[in-house]
Amino acid sequence: MNKKEILKEFGRNLKAERNRAGLSQEQLAEKIGLSYGQVIGTIERGEINTSISVVIAIMNALNIDFEDLFDIKNLMK
Amino acid sequence: MNKKEILKEFGRNLKAERNRAGLSQEQLAEKIGLSYGQVIGTIERGEINTSISVVIAIMNALNIDFEDLFDIKNLMK
DNA sequence: ACTTTTTACAATATATACATTGTATCACAC
């Protein structure tokens, strides 16, 4: 699994989890301290390789684990 | 736990896991496709907020889990 | 003591994430 694929799957998972939590991109952005919801959009589309601190903030905000965002079994391939 | 503390603990854990694997900063950098070992040094000192793809590459290279690098219980506080 | 390896630290250049604003489209409610 290459970097681009990892980021795309991360984006898909994030979108699903965010919707499950009933939050808009804007609401999630505010919750984790990002200035604007557009950033969440770019992450969900797999366009940017965001920082570990943002990922952790997302995990906290949505109350989910690393495994909910990244499929470990696939990562190792 | 704020961002700076998270990055510092991440750095400490990374250093411990890297030593456990018997790799130098330089060797780990090469293994995960970073150009130079200095970058590993800055991560271990908690100076930079690196990308999720680098963290995943580290997990693969050292054959460890997210929990080995970040203490989930503390992150939530 | 000497050599070798590893790590720390500094400086500069480049790539890219993030901030900010604006526009357009889509979906849904009314």
Added chain:
DNA sequence: GTGTGATACAATGTATATATTGTAAAAAGT
């Protein structure tokens, strides 16, 4: 059909991670 909220997408500026090279010091081995 109109209005409203959510998302996609573009452009520009700023902040920061990474690339690259160099020097120094600390650590480890001989």
